[in-house]
Amino acid sequence: MGSSSNGINGLTEQLPSPARAAVVDKGVDFANYFCTYAFLYHQKEMLSDRVRMDAYCMSIFKNKHHFKDKTVLDVGTGSGILAIWCAQAGARKVYAVEATKMSEHARQLVKANNLQGIVEVIEGSIEDITLPEKVDVIISEWMGYFLLRESMLDSVICARDRWLKPTGMMYPSHARMWIAPIRSGLGNQRKNDYESSMIEWDNFVDDTHHHYGVNMRVLTDSYRKENEKYYLQTSLWSNLEPDQVVGIPAIVMELDCLTATVDDIRSLNANFSTSISMESAIVAGFAGWFDVHFRGSQSNPAQHEIELSTAPSRNNPTHWGQQVFLSNPSFIVKGGDKITGSFSMTRSVENHRLLNVEFSYHLQKSSGQLLNSTTSRFYID
Amino acid sequence: MGSSSNGINGLTEQLPSPARAAVVDKGVDFANYFCTYAFLYHQKEMLSDRVRMDAYCMSIFKNKHHFKDKTVLDVGTGSGILAIWCAQAGARKVYAVEATKMSEHARQLVKANNLQGIVEVIEGSIEDITLPEKVDVIISEWMGYFLLRESMLDSVICARDRWLKPTGMMYPSHARMWIAPIRSGLGNQRKNDYESSMIEWDNFVDDTHHHYGVNMRVLTDSYRKENEKYYLQTSLWSNLEPDQVVGIPAIVMELDCLTATVDDIRSLNANFSTSISMESAIVAGFAGWFDVHFRGSQSNPAQHEIELSTAPSRNNPTHWGQQVFLSNPSFIVKGGDKITGSFSMTRSVENHRLLNVEFSYHLQKSSGQLLNSTTSRFYID
Numbered sequence: 141m142g143s144s145s146n147g148i149n150g151l152t153e154q155l156p157s158p159a160r161a162a163v164v165d166k167g168v169d170f171a172n173y174f175c176t177y178a179f180l181y182h183q184k185e186m187l188s189d190r191v192r193m194d195a196y197c198m199s200i201f202k203n204k205h206h207f208k209d210k211t212v213l214d215v216g217t218g219s220g221i222l223a224i225w226c227a228q229a230g231a232r233k234v235y236a237v238e239a240t241k242m243s244e245h246a247r248q249l250v251k252a253n254n255l256q257g258i259v260e261v262i263e264g265s266i267e268d269i270t271l272p273e274k275v276d277v278i279i280s281e282w283m284g285y286f287l288l289r290e291s292m293l294d295s296v297i298c299a300r301d302r303w304l305k306p307t308g309m310m311y312p313s314h315a316r317m318w319i320a321p322i323r324s325g326l327g328n329q330r331k332n333d334y335e336s337s338m339i340e341w342d343n344f345v346d347d348t349h350h351h352y353g354v355n356m357r358v359l360t361d362s363y364r365k366e367n368e369k370y371y372l373q374t375s376l377w378s379n380l381e382p383d384q385v386v387g388i389p390a391i392v393m394e395l396d397c398l399t400a401t402v403d404d405i406r407s408l409n410a411n412f413s414t415s416i417s418m419e420s421a422i423v424a425g426f427a428g429w430f431d432v433h434f435r436g437s438q439s440n441p442a443q444h445e446i447e448l449s450t451a452p453s454r455n456n457p458t459h460w461g462q463q464v465f466l467s468n469p470s471f472i473v474k475g476g477d478k479i480t481g482s483f484s485m486t487r488s489v490e491n492h493r494l495l496n497v498e499f500s501y502h503l504q505k506s507s508g509q510l511l512n513s514t515t516s517r518f519y520i521d
Numbered sequence: 522m523g524s525s526s527n528g529i530n531g532l533t534e535q536l537p538s539p540a541r542a543a544v545v546d547k548g549v550d551f552a553n554y555f556c557t558y559a560f561l562y563h564q565k566e567m568l569s570d571r572v573r574m575d576a577y578c579m580s581i582f583k584n585k586h587h588f589k590d591k592t593v594l595d596v597g598t599g600s601g602i603l604a605i606w607c608a609q610a611g612a613r614k615v616y617a618v619e620a621t622k623m624s625e626h627a628r629q630l631v632k633a634n635n636l637q638g639i640v641e642v643i644e645g646s647i648e649d650i651t652l653p654e655k656v657d658v659i660i661s662e663w664m665g666y667f668l669l670r671e672s673m674l675d676s677v678i679c680a681r682d683r684w685l686k687p688t689g690m691m692y693p694s695h696a697r698m699w700i701a702p703i704r705s706g707l708g709n710q711r712k713n714d715y716e717s718s719m720i721e722w723d724n725f726v727d728d729t730h731h732h733y734g735v736n737m738r739v740l741t742d743s744y745r746k747e748n749e750k751y752y753l754q755t756s757l758w759s760n761l762e763p764d765q766v767v768g769i770p771a772i773v774m775e776l777d778c779l780t781a782t783v784d785d786i787r788s789l790n791a792n793f794s795t796s797i798s799m800e801s802a803i804v805a806g807f808a809g810w811f812d813v814h815f816r817g818s819q820s821n822p823a824q825h826e827i828e829l830s831t832a833p834s835r836n837n838p839t840h841w842g843q844q845v846f847l848s849n850p851s852f853i854v855k856g857g858d859k860i861t862g863s864f865s866m867t868r869s870v871e872n873h874r875l876l877n878v879e880f881s882y883h884l885q886k887s888s889g890q891l892l893n894s895t896t897s898r899f900y901i902d
Contacts, residue, residue: 171552180744181751184725187737197733222873224735245740252739344565352578354605356568358633360625362562 144422177238183219189459195448199434200225202444207231213268215280215299220246221280227258234259237266243363245514266299269325274303281312286463287317287430289520291493294402310397312432319428320389327424334371375463375520378453386421392483408485416477423473425466465518476506554874559621570840576829581606583825588612596647596661596680601627603660608639615640618647620701644832647680657682660692667844668698668811670901672874675783691778693813700809701770708805708847712833715752756901757845761833767802768795773864790864797858804854807845846899857887876901
């Protein structure tokens with residue numbers, strides 16, 4: 141939400157000022173983003189994700205020493221599930237903050253589970269609300285597709301800077317973003333859809349000229365760009381199979397949730413190099429995914445470290461899936477080849493919760509030969 | 522857009538004032554509504570609707586006397602098609618107003634068709650822009666599903682009150698909303714989807730309690746309401762076959778575009794009575810649709826009156842389809858029966874471009890027997 145931090149422990153005043161980065165219009169943010177979270181149907185989708193639920197549940201209950209008699213802040217509590225678990229694990233007090241009317245359901249759920257003495261549900265933005273005290277643990281399920289879509293980590297960082305004790309810890313404690321080259325039928329499918337759409341446009345232009353006397357051919361370039369963006373440059377959601385990953389996955393970002401700043405995540409840049417792990421394959425593009433870890437803090441580590449991974453998996457898919465960035469054209473690779481390049485990610489100007497991605501890479505054959513560089517831009521919508 | 526009128530010919534000052542109905546936040550309105558119209562793909566969908574295109578095209582070219590050497594205002598010009606036709610029909614000057622960046626494409630199209638001397642594309646809201654003169658004709662394709670979804674007529678009325686000469690006319694000139702009882706497989710389909718969803722919820726509640734120790738049963742009522750709203754109370758889009766209409770259609774609203782006010786359309790109430798036109802049928806609910814007419818004005822009528830109808834049609838479906846309001850439960854009717862009741866429509870508080878509908882009716886058997894009244898609320902999302 142564009143919050144800026146005055147340091148981990150200082151209170152951050154949220155005074156709008158023209159000199160600062162534009163504050164996001166709350167009404168627009170609600171229309172674009174928050175509103176979906178007010179639906180129980182959407183909450184249920186997330187609550188039905190076993191991998192997600194197991195990871196958070198185990199991270200709490202296998203590390204009760206982090207919660208017993210402690211104070212907790214749940215950022216974006218939704219239905220209240222994390223807050224409830226923290227209370228059941230022995231927390232003295234849990235502040236469960238939720239920006240939408242889902243907070244009313246969270247309150248119902250807390251009461252139905254007899255935890256109203258411990259869990260206090262607060263409706264409001266974490267940037268605006270006030271707590272009576274700082275907390276030992278901040279817990280949140282803030283991750284969007286490819287980790288950073290939705291930019292909710294900004295709000296968690298704000299919460300941390302405002303409300304976490306110096307001795308406090310974050311749940312999860314760490315996060316990483318991964319990419320890997322993949323094979324996939326999606327590449328050809330999207331290309332075909334794109335080409336069909338351009339043929340259909342051609343026919344439409346002819347018909348409109350013939351039937352209605354208006355020549356729309358001048359719009360063809362713009363229509364093509366719109367189509368390219370939609371069919372070829374917008375990342376896709378998919379739950380990939382592990383054997384679709386054709387190169388060794390590479391980390392493009394790592395962060396420590398205790399120290400990360402919004403500037404760190406506003407704009408990412410990383411070099412990567414991935415060796416092809418199959419004898420031969422046709423690379424359709426790249427997949428991006430993330431994992432998070434629950435390690436506690438250095439001074440007070442977890443007894444049981446838990447990992448929540450959204451890597452391609454046959455048995456443990458998640459609702460996050462992976463984000464797929466299609467290459468145009470696809471290209472052949474062989475065992476021993478390397479794909480080397482750079483990855484960058486920035487926020488969309490129109491909507492800070494959406495992302496722009498750029499892959500720049502070349503193929504290094506096992507012979508040493510370098511094939512042409514490619515730079516491709518993508519949109520995570 | 523909540524504009525109020527000081528009379529057909531007076532300029533309306535748009536001064537925000539707390540005493541007046543809340544002015545819609547422009548950023549929110551863009552995020553919720555305008556943004557889709559900035560895509561060529563969406564414009565193409567509408568431009569590919571032959572019934573729509575034929576009606577407007579014919580209304581203009583078969584009534585050139587309304588356009589020859591006249592001034593025209595096209596409200597919400599989109600790609601510019603109506604403005605271009607008016608110019609081709611002989612207009613002296615056409616002001617083509619468009620709120621989104623689609624205006625840039627309209628400008629391209631005007632130039633490519635050599636009409637830049639006549640058509641001036643203006644980017645902006647009709648409520649805000651200024652024209653150098655008043656106009657003879659206001660043309661607009663403002664109709665949403667069931668006529669009033671999107672509430673764009675407000676903007677056309679504002680344009681009329683600000684910019685139409687006392688001798689001017691509206692294209693289209695008249696509009697009507699129709700309803701009729703229908704038979705449809707959609708009724709059972711939605712009911713089944715609803716029931717499956719509640720069974721799935723039941724299982725989810727059991728699983729969550731069993732696996733994760735949190736009892737979510739208290740949310741069942743809220744989940745059911747959300748589900749009912751989604752599956753049973755939200756109107757559906759459909760292109761119905763004429764033989765699905767089982768009763769004589771009834772008009773629930775008629776308006777003269779030259780004299781209608783925003784108050785007239787903000788809240789509708791009408792009684793209706795429809796005789797069953799089949800020997801026997803199962804009524805799944807009601808369909809709603811509209812037609813508009815191009816009649817010119819009383820003092821300067823059309824030479825060829827054109828009608829654009831969105832009634833159920835085998836050969837002439839439109840992209841508007843009809844809106845379907847499902848009865849729960851469905852009920853049997855026989856030839857000679859009547860369905861009598863009232864229809865009302867108001868705007869959603871959360872989003873003035875969406876609508877709330879209420880049907881109150883009873884079945885009057887041909888024997889004279891009256892069967893139980895039903896009152897059902899619906900949402901046009």
